[in-house]
Amino acid sequence: MNFIDLQSQYRRIEGDVNARIKAVLDHGQYIMGPEVAELEDRLGAFVGVKHCIGVSNGTDALLVAMLALGIGPGDEVITTPFTFIATGEMIALIGAIPVYVDIDARTYNIDPAKIEAAITPKTRAIIPVSLYGQCADMDAINAIAERHGLPVIEDAAQSFGATYKGRQSCGLSLIGCTSFFPSKPLGAYGDAGACFTDDDTLAKAMREIRVHGQDRRYHHPRIGINGRLDSLQAAVLLAKLAIFPEEVDARSRIGARYSQLLSNAGCVTPYVEPYNTSVYAQYTIGVEDRERFIARLAQAGIPTAVHYPVPLHRQPAFAGMPLPEVPVAEWAAARVVSLPMHPYLTEPDLGRIVRYVADQCR
Numbered sequence: 634m635n636f637i638d639l640q641s642q643y644r645r646i647e648g649d650v651n652a653r654i655k656a657v658l659d660h661g662q663y664i665m666g667p668e669v670a671e672l673e674d675r676l677g678a679f680v681g682v683k684h685c686i687g688v689s690n691g692t693d694a695l696l697v698a699m700l701a702l703g704i705g706p707g708d709e710v711i712t713t714p715f716t717f718i719a720t721g722e723m724i725a726l727i728g729a730i731p732v733y734v735d736i737d738a739r740t741y742n743i744d745p746a747k748i749e750a751a752i753t754p755k756t757r758a759i760i761p762v763s764l765y766g767q768c769a770d771m772d773a774i775n776a777i778a779e780r781h782g783l784p785v786i787e788d789a790a791q792s793f794g795a796t797y798k799g800r801q802s803c804g805l806s807l808i809g810c811t812s813f814f815p816s817k818p819l820g821a822y823g824d825a826g827a828c829f830t831d832d833d834t835l836a837k838a839m840r841e842i843r844v845h846g847q848d849r850r851y852h853h854p855r856i857g858i859n860g861r862l863d864s865l866q867a868a869v870l871l872a873k874l875a876i877f878p879e880e881v882d883a884r885s886r887i888g889a890r891y892s893q894l895l896s897n898a899g900c901v902t903p904y905v906e907p908y909n910t911s912v913y914a915q916y917t918i919g920v921e922d923r924e925r926f927i928a929r930l931a932q933a934g935i936p937t938a939v940h941y942p943v944p945l946h947r948q949p950a951f952a953g954m955p956l957p958e959v960p961v962a963e964w965a966a967a968r969v970v971s972l973p974m975h976p977y978l979t980e981p982d983l984g985r986i987v988r989y990v991a992d993q994c995r
Contacts, residue, residue: 634973634982636936637816641977642880646872653868665844666864672871673827679874680804682829684836687862688843690824691790691812692719696726697860698786698808698828699758701838704729708757712788713743714944715962716762720788721945729757733946735959739904741765741917741969744961745773752781759785763792763802765940766818766884766914767905771797771805778806786810790826791914794818794881798908803829808839813870818884818912819877821866881912883976888913890983891972898991915940916974918990923970926993933989938971 643650657666669687677685688694704710706728712720714733721731734751737744743761759778761769771787778785785806789795792802793811803809811817813825828839838855841848846857888911892902901919905911917940920926927937944962945951972986 634934634936634986635975636938636973638975638977639815639820642873642876642975646876649872649875650869653872654865657864657868663864665861666867668864668867668871669862672862672867672874675871675874676827677829680801680809680829682804682809683831683833684829686828686830686836686839686843687867688826688828688860689862691810691814691826692723693843693858693860694810694812694826694828695719695723695760695786695788696858697839697842698810699723699727699729700842700855700857701808701835702758702784702786704757707755709753709755710758710760711748711751711756712760713762713764713962714946714957714959715741715941715965716764716788716945717790717941718945718948718950719790720760720762721948721951724760725951730755730954731945731951732756733944733957733959733962735957735961736965738961738964740767740769740906741965742767742769743774745770745777748774748777749781752777752783756781756783759783760788761785762788762790763795765903765917766792766795766912767903767909768792768795768797768802768805770906775806784808790814791817792912794877794884794912796910803827804831807832808835813866818881818914819870819873821873822869823863823866825862825866825870827862880976884913884974885910887974887976887978887983888916890980891916891974891987894984894987895990895994898987898994900990900994913974915971917969917971919965919968920970920993921968923968926970929993930986930989933985935986935989936973939969940971941969942966 790812843860846855
């Protein structure tokens, strides 16, 4: 049994993937070729924003967004401690200070009610993370940001394809950033990412930043990075995008089926807000004795993963920084475990997983 099944997906779209890759090999424009522009147009239309800027990966997407906003040394950026390190890492990399706000105990996303108390004169932005495939409460976060004149960057590395009150993730704030890492709901065959915005000035800045701050050949009005998206990854994403809506539906159906069966067995299942849809980048539950739980499932041949066992403020890379009061994040980090989840999970495999998980919930 696979935790994520990319092989079944490839078999489904093999012809299209191979044809698109061959087209890149034929024209030889391996960096920022025509596939990149085509992908940006289609992704922008999917999200419903004016501008999509393809970049090298989801981590660089966050960096490009913050550089475009002029965030730098000594600035504070509010975010969640319960996420992959890339979120806090990019804040620290540009010399800014990550300020961690605790999470909601049901969704594991940043708790909007606790954000305002963390704002200081040094605050320059808010970066909520749409974790496990469900968007954070973006309207509440945007309202707080507007009162304080702050930009919001949605870290949507796990939620591309999800909706919030009928709107697509990545189109919910000033800038949306996502990752197309292979295991994501929409994944490349290597690293890739994108930034999204309706702001013309920011879009221009982000396009320049991804190519070493260049606005025309060998002319660099700003400091940038080598953050370009390569044509082969864009080609793969174009092939996958054709079936992505069907895969989103399958993820939603499988996630709902998981929750139905596990709830009937007395397990605590992922909570999805009624105004949200989730793409279930991970199907994550909470258990009290995680090591025992994982070991029992491993004996049955069922793979699991933990996203994330160490919150950011406890990472050695951030040693020496003041420890925030984030008891919910600490609680969640000690209990979460993710089960196999992908659009090609069969009903027999799902039933087998549920049987073993249910035994551990009792």
